[in-house]
Amino acid sequence: MEAEESVGLVGAGRMALAIATGILAAGNVKPEQIIASAPSDNNLCKFKEMGMRTTHDNGSVVKNCTVLFLAVKPHLLTNVLVNICPLVTPAHLVVSVAAGVTIDTLESLLPQGCRVLRMMPNLPCTVLQGASVFCRGTHATTSDADLLKGLVSACGLCEETPESYIDIHTGVYLFAEALIDGAVKMGMPYELSKKLVAHTLLGAGKMMLDSGEHPAKLKSDVCTPGGTTVHGLYQLEKGNLRSTVMDAVGAATDHAREVGKRLQPHQGLGQR
Numbered sequence: 001m002e003a004e005e006s007v008g009l010v011g012a013g014r015m016a017l018a019i020a021t022g023i024l025a026a027g028n029v030k031p032e033q034i035i036a037s038a039p040s041d042n043n044l045c046k047f048k049e050m051g052m053r054t055t056h057d058n059g060s061v062v063k064n065c066t067v068l069f070l071a072v073k074p075h076l077l078t079n080v081l082v083n084i085c086p087l088v089t090p091a092h093l094v095v096s097v098a099a100g101v102t103i104d105t106l107e108s109l110l111p112q113g114c115r116v117l118r119m120m121p122n123l124p125c126t127v128l129q130g131a132s133v134f135c136r137g138t139h140a141t142t143s144d145a146d147l148l149k150g151l152v153s154a155c156g157l158c159e160e161t162p163e164s165y166i167d168i169h170t171g172v173y174l175f176a177e178a179l180i181d182g183a184v185k186m187g188m189p190y191e192l193s194k195k196l197v198a199h200t201l202l203g204a205g206k207m208m209l210d211s212g213e214h215p216a217k218l219k220s221d222v223c224t225p226g227g228t229t230v231h232g233l234y235q236l237e238k239g240n241l242r243s244t245v246m247d248a249v250g251a252a253t254d255h256a257r258e259v260g261k262r263l264q265p266h267q268g269l270g271q272r
């Protein structure tokens, strides 16, 4: 990253903090080169404690950064963009993390020719184990994509994809909770169960990455004929776990796309 680049975050909630934490961990940007805004001090205080600059004025963020992250809730983004649009210049690279808000919508609310990236990160960026995808807008270049990747390189995996993949994002906490509750039901203390489940998930993910094997192969490797694992698997199949999970990914994706459609700019708001 160029020394004169600076980072702005409009919105200072959980996702903004996760991204800022990752950016600082990458080490190319100093805390004082990051500025974040929010209406209240509720979340800004965490940024302040980490040495970053804060403000209640979104315009001040735009004026003091070259890479601008938009990290407010999707339903607030249109108004935020209408207000900051006049301050956005060709020097800005705009990165939106708002779920469901499409490149089309972002570009229609930003100045003509604006370089836009749409990113879908997740909260494990906070612990530098995130999994993020992003896509490029019409005017964003390879070096813009490289700039984002460099900035968030410490956040975890960050892959460029077509925009149609961005809404396909899911989580695993419900599975973790169910595994913990199952062990607790059978008599294991909660804290031990939680620790074992978290490490099991970490280990399984690492096995998938390091071995390059399909999970079906890894699963069959641990299924002793007539053993405990296959008895558990039988219950999962009876409960339609696989089709339920596939439906859940579909439902989450459809919802994100619906949100995006509801946020299509109204006539008049989309002036460039």
Ligand SMILES: NC(=O)c1ccc[n+]([C@@H]2O[C@H](COP(=O)([O-])OP(=O)(O)OC[C@H]3O[C@@H](n4cnc5c(N)ncnc54)[C@H](OP(=O)(O)O)[C@@H]3O)[C@@H](O)[C@H]2O)c1
Pocket: 010, 011, 012, 013, 014, 015, 016, 037, 038, 039, 040, 041, 042, 043, 044, 058, 071, 072, 073, 074, 076, 080, 097, 098, 099, 120, 121, 122, 123
């Ligand atoms: N959380 C996730 O796992 C996740 C994952 C991927 C993408 N995202 C996306 O990230 C975005 C933020 O989500 P979040 O979970 O970080 O939400 P959050 O924790 O509720 O944070 C929202 C932030 O926006 C601030 N805000 C509200 N109105 C504002 C305005 N007019 N101008 C500037 N800032 C304003 C809030 O201010 P206060 O601090 O004063 O309340 C807060 O700091 C959303 O678009 C979401 O779709 C989230």
